[in-house]
Amino acid sequence: MTLGPEWALDWTRLTAQAMTEHRAELIELDRQIGDGDHGENMFRGFSAVVAKLDALAEPPTTVGDVLKLVATTLMSTVGGAAGPLYGTAYLRAAKVTMVDDLDGAGVVAMLEAGLEGIVVRGKANPGEKTMVDAWTPAVAAAVAAARDGATPTEVLTAAAGAAEQGAKDTKDLLATKGRASYLGERSIGHIDPGATSSALVIRAAAETAARVAG
Amino acid sequence: MSAPASVALVLVSHSRELARGAAELAAQMAPGVVILPAGGTPAGLGTSFDLIFESLVEATDGGRAAVVLTDLGSAVLTTEAVLDLADEDVVARVRLADAPFVEGAVAAAVAAYGGAGLEAVRAAAEGAGAVFAGAASAPRVAATDTGAVADTAGGAQRELTLRNPLGLHARPAAELARMVGGFDATVTINGVDAASVLELMKLGATGGQHLVVRADGPDSSAALDAVARAVEGGFGEA
Incomplete structure (x- = not known):
């Protein structure tokens, strides 16, 4: 089985639903170590994405078409750092998904491109209590799964589990990038909101893959 | 009055009021220099991709160059994302200054008013931080009585x-x-x-x-x- 534009649409809508359901949680996480707007920003951004999907005249023909629309919409509608960070991640991911439906290796390439976009834009390294700390283990798990011949769904499921663990593990980290870095030592003991929303995005990808591809 | 400045400024802030205030302050010292505030989002605090994009297009209109000053982190990220996607001929005429927002804007505006080029305006903005950092210990030249x-x-x-x-x-x-x-x-x-x-x-x-x-x-x-x-x-x- 491979994952095509239909999956990408389902993934995007489920992500929007997850941002709605976790809006308050993300706001609270960000209030503890940031400016408290991450939940609101992600909710607003993905709501705008869904509105754009609803208004599409032609159905998208590739996964990349969907991801590019997500990228440009998030950049325009998410006010915080998450806008350019997610925007660049989706844009890079779109570039490698513009032709074929995704097999296991295609999913890995998409996730790798997403992580690369976040690193290029945010210049963060693993261990600095950012989105990178969810994406880095997710990509590593995806690479390992694909090497063993896993299906796209299995690759995404492995990535989602690793992203969730990575997000949890940000609790003990000291923030050295982003708004939380102003707090210094006081950032320790709180889970990073960007890593948390990243895990939600990747989990939504895995769940929808299981639905459409099994 | 010097010739119309060839370098414009774009002031990117999370706050609409902060960007407007800095633009007003800088403009007072540099009449005629194009200084565009690009602060906030339609929803309030934050940085707007669209607003920064439009401001850069306007700032670089007619062959002008532009120096961008930013406040906190995501202002930089959003500006860089805009520059990733903007036309190459616009990007080639834009420089992002790593400078204190208010002091940098004032210094850059005065430099642009004086006819400085793109790199010199950016340098003026980036030098502004060092100027103020040294202010507390700056030597004051003693007054003397010799004249003329x-x-x-x-x-x-x-x-x-x-x-x-x-x-x-x-x-x-x-x-x-x-x-x-x-x-x-x-x-x-x-x-x-x-x-x-x-x-x-x-x-x-x-x-x-x-x-x-x-x-x-x-x-x-x-x-x-x-x-x-x-x-x-x-x-x-x-």
Whole structure:
């Protein structure tokens, strides 16, 4: 089985639903170590994405078409750092998904491109209590799964589990990038909101893959 | 009045009010320079991809170059994302300054007003942080009583006394910096570069203080005369 534009649409809508359901949680996480707007920003951004999907005249023909629309919409509608960070991640991911439906290796390439976009834009390294700390283990798990011949769904499921663990593990980290870095030592003991929303995005990808591809 | 500035400024902030306020402050010292505030989002605090994109397009209209100043982290990220997606001919004429928002905007605006090019305007913005960081320990040149004009090694020097009570605060400092920028001469006041509004403000010179003005270069005597007229006229405040 491979994952095509239909999956990408389902993934995007489920992500929007997850941002709605976790809006308050993300706001609270960000209030503890940031400016408290991450939940609101992600909710607003993905709501705008869904509105754009609803208004599409032609159905998208590739996964990349969907991801590019997500990228440009998030950049325009998410006010915080998450806008350019997610925007660049989706844009890079779109570039490698513009032709074929995704097999296991295609999913890995998409996730790798997403992580690369976040690193290029945010210049963060693993261990600095950012989105990178969810994406880095997710990509590593995806690479390992694909090497063993896993299906796209299995690759995404492995990535989602690793992203969730990575997000949890940000609790003990000291923030050295982003708004939380102003707090210094006081950032320790709180889970990073960007890593948390990243895990939600990747989990939504895995769940929808299981639905459409099994 | 110099020729229309070839470098515009775009001030990117999370806050609409902060961007507007900084633009207003900088514009006061640099009439005619295009200074575009790009602060906030339609939803409130934050940085807007669309607003920054539109501001950059407007700032670089008609072949102008533009220097962008930013406040907190995501202002930089959003600006970089815009530059990733903007047309190459626009991107080639835009520089992102790593500078303190307010001080950098003022310094860049005055440099642009004086006709500085793209890299020089960015350098003026980026140098603004160092100027203020050193302000607390800056040496103050002691006042002396020797007067009149003294020719020294091809240049000229003159001592003046500040007439207006507030001395070299922002507006007069900007007036002097703009003025000396128009002469083919290197002018210093109490040892600092008189073409730098921030260096002049850093002197903290108030009414009654003596200034040692030195000029070197072909226009040195004309520059000294102009500075003397402005100082002795109390910048219209005395």
